[in-house]
Amino acid sequence: MSLKVYNTLSRKKEEFIPVIDKKVRMYVCGPTVYNYISIGNARPVIVFNMVRNYLEHTGYNVEFVQNITDIEDKIINKANEEGVDFNDITSKYIQAFLEDLENLEIGRFSAMPKATEMIKDIIEIIQRIIDNGHGYVAGGDVYFDVLKFNNYGKLSGQKKEEMMAQESGQFSKKNNIDFTLWKSAKPGEPSWDSPWGQGRPGWHIECSAMSMKYLDFKLDIHGGGIDLVFPHHENEIAQSEAAFPDKGDFVKYWMHNGMIEVKDEKMSKSKGLKSDWILKNLLKKHSPDVIKIYMLSTHYRSPLEFSAEKLEEARKALEKISNFLRNAEFLSSIENLKPVSSGINELTDIKSDFEPDSPSVKIYEYVKYFKEEFKNAMDDDFNSAKATGILFDFIGNVNSIIQSPEFKITETVARSLKISSGIVLSHLKIFGINLDKSRQSLKAGNDKRISLDDAEILELIEQRLYARKQRDFKKADRIRDRLKSFGVILEDRKEGTIWKREE
Numbered sequence: 001m002s003l004k005v006y007n008t009l010s011r012k013k014e015e016f017i018p019v020i021d022k023k024v025r026m027y028v029c030g031p032t033v034y035n036y037i038s039i040g041n042a043r044p045v046i047v048f049n050m051v052r053n054y055l056e057h058t059g060y061n062v063e064f065v066q067n068i069t070d071i072e073d074k075i076i077n078k079a080n081e082e083g084v085d086f087n088d089i090t091s092k093y094i095q096a097f098l099e100d101l102e103n104l105e106i107g108r109f110s111a112m113p114k115a116t117e118m119i120k121d122i123i124e125i126i127q128r129i130i131d132n133g134h135g136y137v138a139g140g141d142v143y144f145d146v147l148k149f150n151n152y153g154k155l156s157g158q159k160k161e162e163m164m165a166q167e168s169g170q171f172s173k174k175n176n177i178d179f180t181l182w183k184s185a186k187p188g189e190p191s192w193d194s195p196w197g198q199g200r201p202g203w204h205i206e207c208s209a210m211s212m213k214y215l216d217f218k219l220d221i222h223g224g225g226i227d228l229v230f231p232h233h234e235n236e237i238a239q240s241e242a243a244f245p246d247k248g249d250f251v252k253y254w255m256h257n258g259m260i261e262v263k264d265e266k267m268s269k270s271k272g273l274k275s276d277w278i279l280k281n282l283l284k285k286h287s288p289d290v291i292k293i294y295m296l297s298t299h300y301r302s303p304l305e306f307s308a309e310k311l312e313e314a315r316k317a318l319e320k321i322s323n324f325l326r327n328a329e330f331l332s333s334i335e336n337l338k339p340v341s342s343g344i345n346e347l348t349d350i351k352s353d354f355e356p357d358s359p360s361v362k363i364y365e366y367v368k369y370f371k372e373e374f375k376n377a378m379d380d381d382f383n384s385a386k387a388t389g390i391l392f393d394f395i396g397n398v399n400s401i402i403q404s405p406e407f408k409i410t411e412t413v414a415r416s417l418k419i420s421s422g423i424v425l426s427h428l429k430i431f432g433i434n435l436d437k438s439r440q441s442l443k444a445g446n447d448k449r450i451s452l453d454d455a456e457i458l459e460l461i462e463q464r465l466y467a468r469k470q471r472d473f474k475k476a477d478r479i480r481d482r483l484k485s486f487g488v489i490l491e492d493r494k495e496g497t498i499w500k501r502e503e
């Protein structure tokens with residue numbers, strides 16, 4: 001099966017064929033920096049990071065640009081409220097956003113342009129729109145003449161006539177559905193020189209200018225939250241296609257993530273954020289991997305419920321994966337194995353040990369099935385929710401082999417377990433989850449039961465083994481109980497003592 005992507009423009013899933021073979025040019029709208037970003041703003045960040053990772057995993061070379069809106073009414077309002085320069089607001093929240101990205105372990109962008117650095121390019125594209133007869137100047141502002149653009153409404157399905165009938169408070173423009181490309185500056189507002197006087201860009205125009213500059217015309221993927229379809233993305237189409245009328249569609253595939261919902265409320269920065277919706281605060285309590293698995297366990301287009309329970313479910317899910325990896329690696333390190341990297345080629349080793357019902361052959365079948373089904377799920381419009389389910393089925397199947405009474409470790413079984421843990425790790429990387437690196441410091445958030453790290457647990461297990469060798473069983477039991485009070489469960493096996501965290 002080849003990759004299919006749901007295109008908001010056609011309202012159906014389409015086969016994914018980029019404009020240029022093997023290359024994907026992707027643009028996602030970033031935040032307006034007048035506040036800390038919320039868990040809602042983090043969704044497109046995590047979703048489109050997964051999209052990029054999966055495209056790279058399947059062999060595409062991806063260029064990924066995300067903008068930062070650092071001039072906008074909300075920023076100016078906030079600066080006025082606080083009595084500071086708008087730059088003080090934007091530099092503070094840009095810094096906070098970059099720190100959030102770092103804490104989320106997401107940071108590979110081909111470019112991350114800011115609107116205020118693009119003024120020259122923005123003026124050029126506005127001039128093109130005016131020259132092509134799609135823009136006009138009125139009262140020092142420049143407007144886009146919506147009635148002159150035939151395809152207006154093609155993305156959102158809005159009808160011009162219905163929009164025309166709505167009331168509008170703006171009188172200088174020709175029609176109430178016309179939108180601003182350039183705003184004249186009021187005294188004291190930040191402004192730049194332009195052919196139309198001192199002013200600043202409207203919100204929508206920066207994305208047309210930036211995508212054109214950094215990725216060229218006809219993007220493969222343009223992404224953002226579903227709340228941006230209208231008017232922002234509808235206006236981006238109008239601007240870009242009016243500026244470059246001979247180049248066809250501005251974007252091939254429009255992708256939109258669903259909103260995050262807190263019971264019946266919509267999460268919105270402009271209505272005021274509760275402190276536990278702020279990503280920065282959430283990252284103090286939860287590892288970035290917990291937040292990623294929470295988000296990606298739901299399909300990106302579906303609404304996502306936000307609650308402490310949902311995050312706790314995600315933590316347990318991650319713990320299950322972590323326990324599996326630790327035990328698979330422990331058991332596979334018992335035999336004196338040559339180092340094995342993960343990958344399909346290694347599977348032939350297991351095939352050669354052909355006994356139809358042997359554990360290694362069973363694990364081989366599970367690995368093969370997992371890889372195929374994970375790919376099928378992701379090829380179906382990046383269905384990470386389904387792919388996550390397939391991952392847990394795989395872990396459950398291999399666990400049931402490890403836990404069966406007749407299980408015995410042999411070199412081929414050890415090798416197959418090593419491959420299993422490698423395959424889980426490499427597929428988690430598509431979700432941006434790097435358990436390989438973070439497992440040692442996997443924190444269980446604010447959950448007090450678990451405050452021992454892996455090294456401390458191993459130390460206590462060693463002390464318990466020593467106590468048992470000395471036949472000091474009381475001490476050994478005390479250590480076991482102590483570990484249990486931290487949610488760490490020991491299992492004494494003939495191969496040694498393995499442990500897991502309560503899930």
Ligand SMILES: [Zn+2]
Pocket residue numbers: 028029030207232236
């Ligand atoms: Zn945008």
